[in-house]
Every structure is written in C-alpha cells, then in structure tokens.
Amino acid sequence: MRGFLIMTAAFGALAACQPAKAPDAVAAPDDFAVLVTEQRTIAQLTEEMAGGGTAESITRSYLDRIVAVDDAGPTLNAVIAINPNALANSQALDGLTAGDVKPGLLHGIPILLKDNIETLDPMPTTAGSLALQDNITNRDSPLAARLRAAGAIILGKTNLSEWANFRSNASSSGWSAVGGQTKNPHVLDRNPCGSSSGSGAAVAAGLAPAAIGTETDGSIVCPSSANGIVGIKPTVGLIPRTHIVPISASQDTAGPMALTVADAALLLTVMAGSDPSDPATKDADAHKADYTKALDANALSGKRIGVARFFAGYHGPTDAAFEAALEEMRQAGATLVDIKEFPNRRAVGDAEYAVLLAEFKAGLDAYLAATPETVKTRTLGDVIKFNAETPAEFEFFNQDIFEEAAKAPALTDKAYLDALAKSKRLAGPEGIDKLLADNKLDAIVAPTGGPAWTTDLVTGDHFLGASSTLAAVAGYPNITVPMGQVRDLPVGISFFGAAWSEEKLIGLAYAFEQRTQARQTPHFRASSP
Secondary structure, eight states, X not given: OOOTTTTOOOGGGSOSSOOOOOOOOOOOGGGGGGGOOOOOXXXXXXXXXXXXXXXXXXXXXXXXXXXXXXXXXXXXOOEEEEOTTHHHHHHHHHHHHHTTOOOOTTTTOEEEEETTBOOSSSOOOOTTOGGGTTOOOOOOOHHHHHHHHTTOXXXXXXXXXXXXXOSOTTOOTTEETTTEEOXXXXXXXXOOOSSSHHHHHHHHTTSSSEEEEEESSSTTHHHHHHHTOEEEEOOTTSSXXXXXXXXXXXXXXXXXXXXXXXXXXXXXXXXXXXXXXXXXXXXXXXXXXXXXXXXXXXXXXXXXXXXEGGGOOSOHHHHHHHHHHHHHHHHTTOEEEEXXXXXXXXXXXXHHHHHHHHHHHHHHHHHHXXXXXXXXXXXXXXXXXXHHTOGGGGSSXXXXXXXXHHTOOOTTSHHHHHHHHHHHHHHIIXXXXXXXXXXXXXXXXXXXXXXXXXXXXXXXXXXXXXXXXXXXXXXXXXXXEEEEEETTEEEEEEEEOSTTOHHHHHHHXXXXXXXXXXXXXXXXXXXXX
C-alpha cells in the first residue's frame, strides 16, 4: 500500500473548471524575482485595518496576487476557483464597521478553502473531479459558516489531489482533472504534497494569509511541511465535517493552514465546537478553547518530549535538520526522551487501509445521494463509470483504489468492525497513549516528512517518509511547524499527543517557532540543484 493521502488574469478569468494540464515549463529563477514578497499574516492584516486599511483593499490585493502568481508568472495552479462574491462581501464588511459594529475575530481576512468543502457561494465543490463540476450546493459547511460569522472573506477554493488522493496508488499529489497540477512555490518542478496541495502552496506563495485543508492521513501536515508553513490536524470531532466530501468517518477532519502558529490557533478557535449535524463533534464543546491563550514562548521549558526515532532515518539532510531542531528544544529547557521502536506500524497501516476503503464507499455514496440534481453521479459505482468514459480523468493515472473500495464490505460487516477496532487500539491506547504514559511525556516529535520530490506525472509520487499515520488513525492532534530547509526546500517538525491536547501542542509548537524562526519566503525557483 502506498502512503495514499500524503502519502496520503482578470478577476473573472479563473474558471471553476478547466481541463487537466501537465506542469507548465518553468522559467529561469530571476524571471519571478519581482513576485518574491514577504507574506502577510492575519495579525499583520488586522493591524493594517486598525490603521485605516479596508477589507475591500486587502481582498483586492489578494485577487491581484492570484492573477500575478497563480494565473500568470509561475502559474502555480493552487487556486481552482475564485468566489464571485468576495469583493461584495468585503465591501459589506467595511460598511458594517463604518456603522460601529464590533468586528469579528477574522474581520476582513481573506481565507481560501480546499475544494472539497462546501460554501453557499456560487462555486462548485468538486474534490478536483469533473464528475462534480456541477456540484453547486448553495449551502455553507458549518466550518465555512463559522469563518463567515467571524468576519472572514471566503476568497475562493484551492486545488487538491483529486478525491483527496484516494483514487489511485499511482497518483501525483496536487493533480486534479479540474485544476491541473499544483506546483511548489519554493521550487516549481517540485511537488506541493497533498492532498491539501493548493492550500499549502497558496498560503506559502502569499495568495491568501491562510487556508483550510482537510486530512485523513497526512493531507494537512504534509503539504504544510513541503510548502514551509504551519498546519494543524486537530482531534477528530473538534471541527464538524458536515458538507465536506468524505473519505473516512473515523479519521477525516478539517484544519487550519497558516503562516504562523498564532494565526493557525486563531482559525482553530473560530472553527472548533460541536454541531448537531456531525455526531463525532458531541464532545467538542467540552474541549474547545481560545487557543490563542496557549501561545507561550516558554512552553518548552520543563517539558518531556518524546523523540520518535522510528519516524526518522530515511533521509540524511532531513535527519540533520531534525537534530538541529532537537538541540533548540534542549536549549529551551525541554527534556528529550528517545523512542527508537514502535513494533505495530505495519499492522496499523494495514488495518487503516481496510477501514478507509469501507468508510469511503459508504460515505461517498451518502454524500453523492444528497448532491443537487445537476450531479449525475449518485454512487461510487457511477463515478467509476464516469471516469472510465472521461479521457481527461485517466490522462495520468487510473482508479485502482476506487475499484478496491467498490468491493469493500458494509460498515456492519465483522471484517470492517474488527479492522476499525484494531487500528484504533494500536494507534491510540497501545500507540500514542502508551508511549506518552510509559515515558511520562507531554508530547512526541518527529520529522513531518522529507523535502518535496520532483513532480512526476508518469510514475507518480516519490516521497521519502512521513510521521502522520499514528495521530491520523488514532484521531489525535498533530501540528507541523517549519524546522529548516534542505537546499531550497522546507521541512517541518510534527508535534503530536493525546486526544484533545491541542492547547498543549500549540504552546510547544509556538515556543519552537518563536525560538527558531525557520519559515522562509518562497523564491519560485525553477529547480533545485
């Protein structure tokens, strides 16, 4: 089994659906030097508006940036659709504040959403598939509604690995039939990872201050690491998944992808909480918090941090960056405890895959059945047939995972139930929980993954390794922060721990970020030596 989910023009010219395309020829590095600018954080934009800036001017600046960087210039293919209501919404917000209405936490902040998340704006939710190009639902997902209520501007949708990278074992992360191949803004012939590829690339390239991704296993943390930004994969159930194209009821979650830990914490604060439409969130209100209060530059002092050596060793330069990161934690007062082995890694992965196949089939059939009548594919079987009859869908790879999922057992079947119980037990109580308890740890760290590989639409992804699976299968939180670079390519460090431990992990990640300041601005280089 491949590590599936990382592993696993003018304003109106960005078409919601466009034919698939191979990566464009990249120019010499200096050709895009004028586009290399400092990224603007949510905190900086909030200060800008406090000083007299407007939501409209900020929104226009990002629309212009998308034209210059995504449509032209490096042509990142990170943004799959622009919200035609974005400017009108920003103008409405400016009118509210002019009338002395108290601004929300995200007042006037443009946010991009991965294109498997529904909004009431007139944009389709495609999951990158031509089968869903008419899926305009005219409804907000709960997380989109919460962002909107906090004053955010839904700027548009981001490209993704088609069907969140759960269609083929030979796929290229960041490619979809709707949006083409997303590029990594640090080095354009390198992959942005996935499946939240466009979200990661867009934030790094300054197309928005932040974006929302989704993860089943690695799909937030890998593209965050590969593009050199912060990503939070929260505890499953902290953020409602309603009106998001599903893969797995037991592992799916949305999460923030941002330039800083502080910005990601703010976004998580806005999105977290129970929602009656998603039973998995029943305990969220009891655990949610104002995560910005966890931002403590001294949070590493006195903490015991487990070092997951079993998630390292696949790439020397990444290991060197990891060792340097560990030394920074020691200097910050943390006690590091080496964990050299985890015997059940293969068993966790095998059980996980069986679970995902069954849950994908059931979840997708339920989702498609509730789409508008304009969507003609009503089941997984219909999508398989559509793909087989649509050359643009098979231009680069097939649908072997879809075909496996079509044969998966029902969610009442003993084989599925046994695999679910096994995967959860091995990753949670006998996995992360046991490692934390046996070693008296506050959290565990590991390299998030290696540097971005060269995009290859002939043979698919070539990633080196990753550390997302334990937290993903257990349903526990995982935060990645930039820890350094390998040549021109960023690499991240992951902090993961027990269920509902977001506050503690955010504190640790913030302390590391403030000490190291490892985030680098992309330079849109053509290739890396």
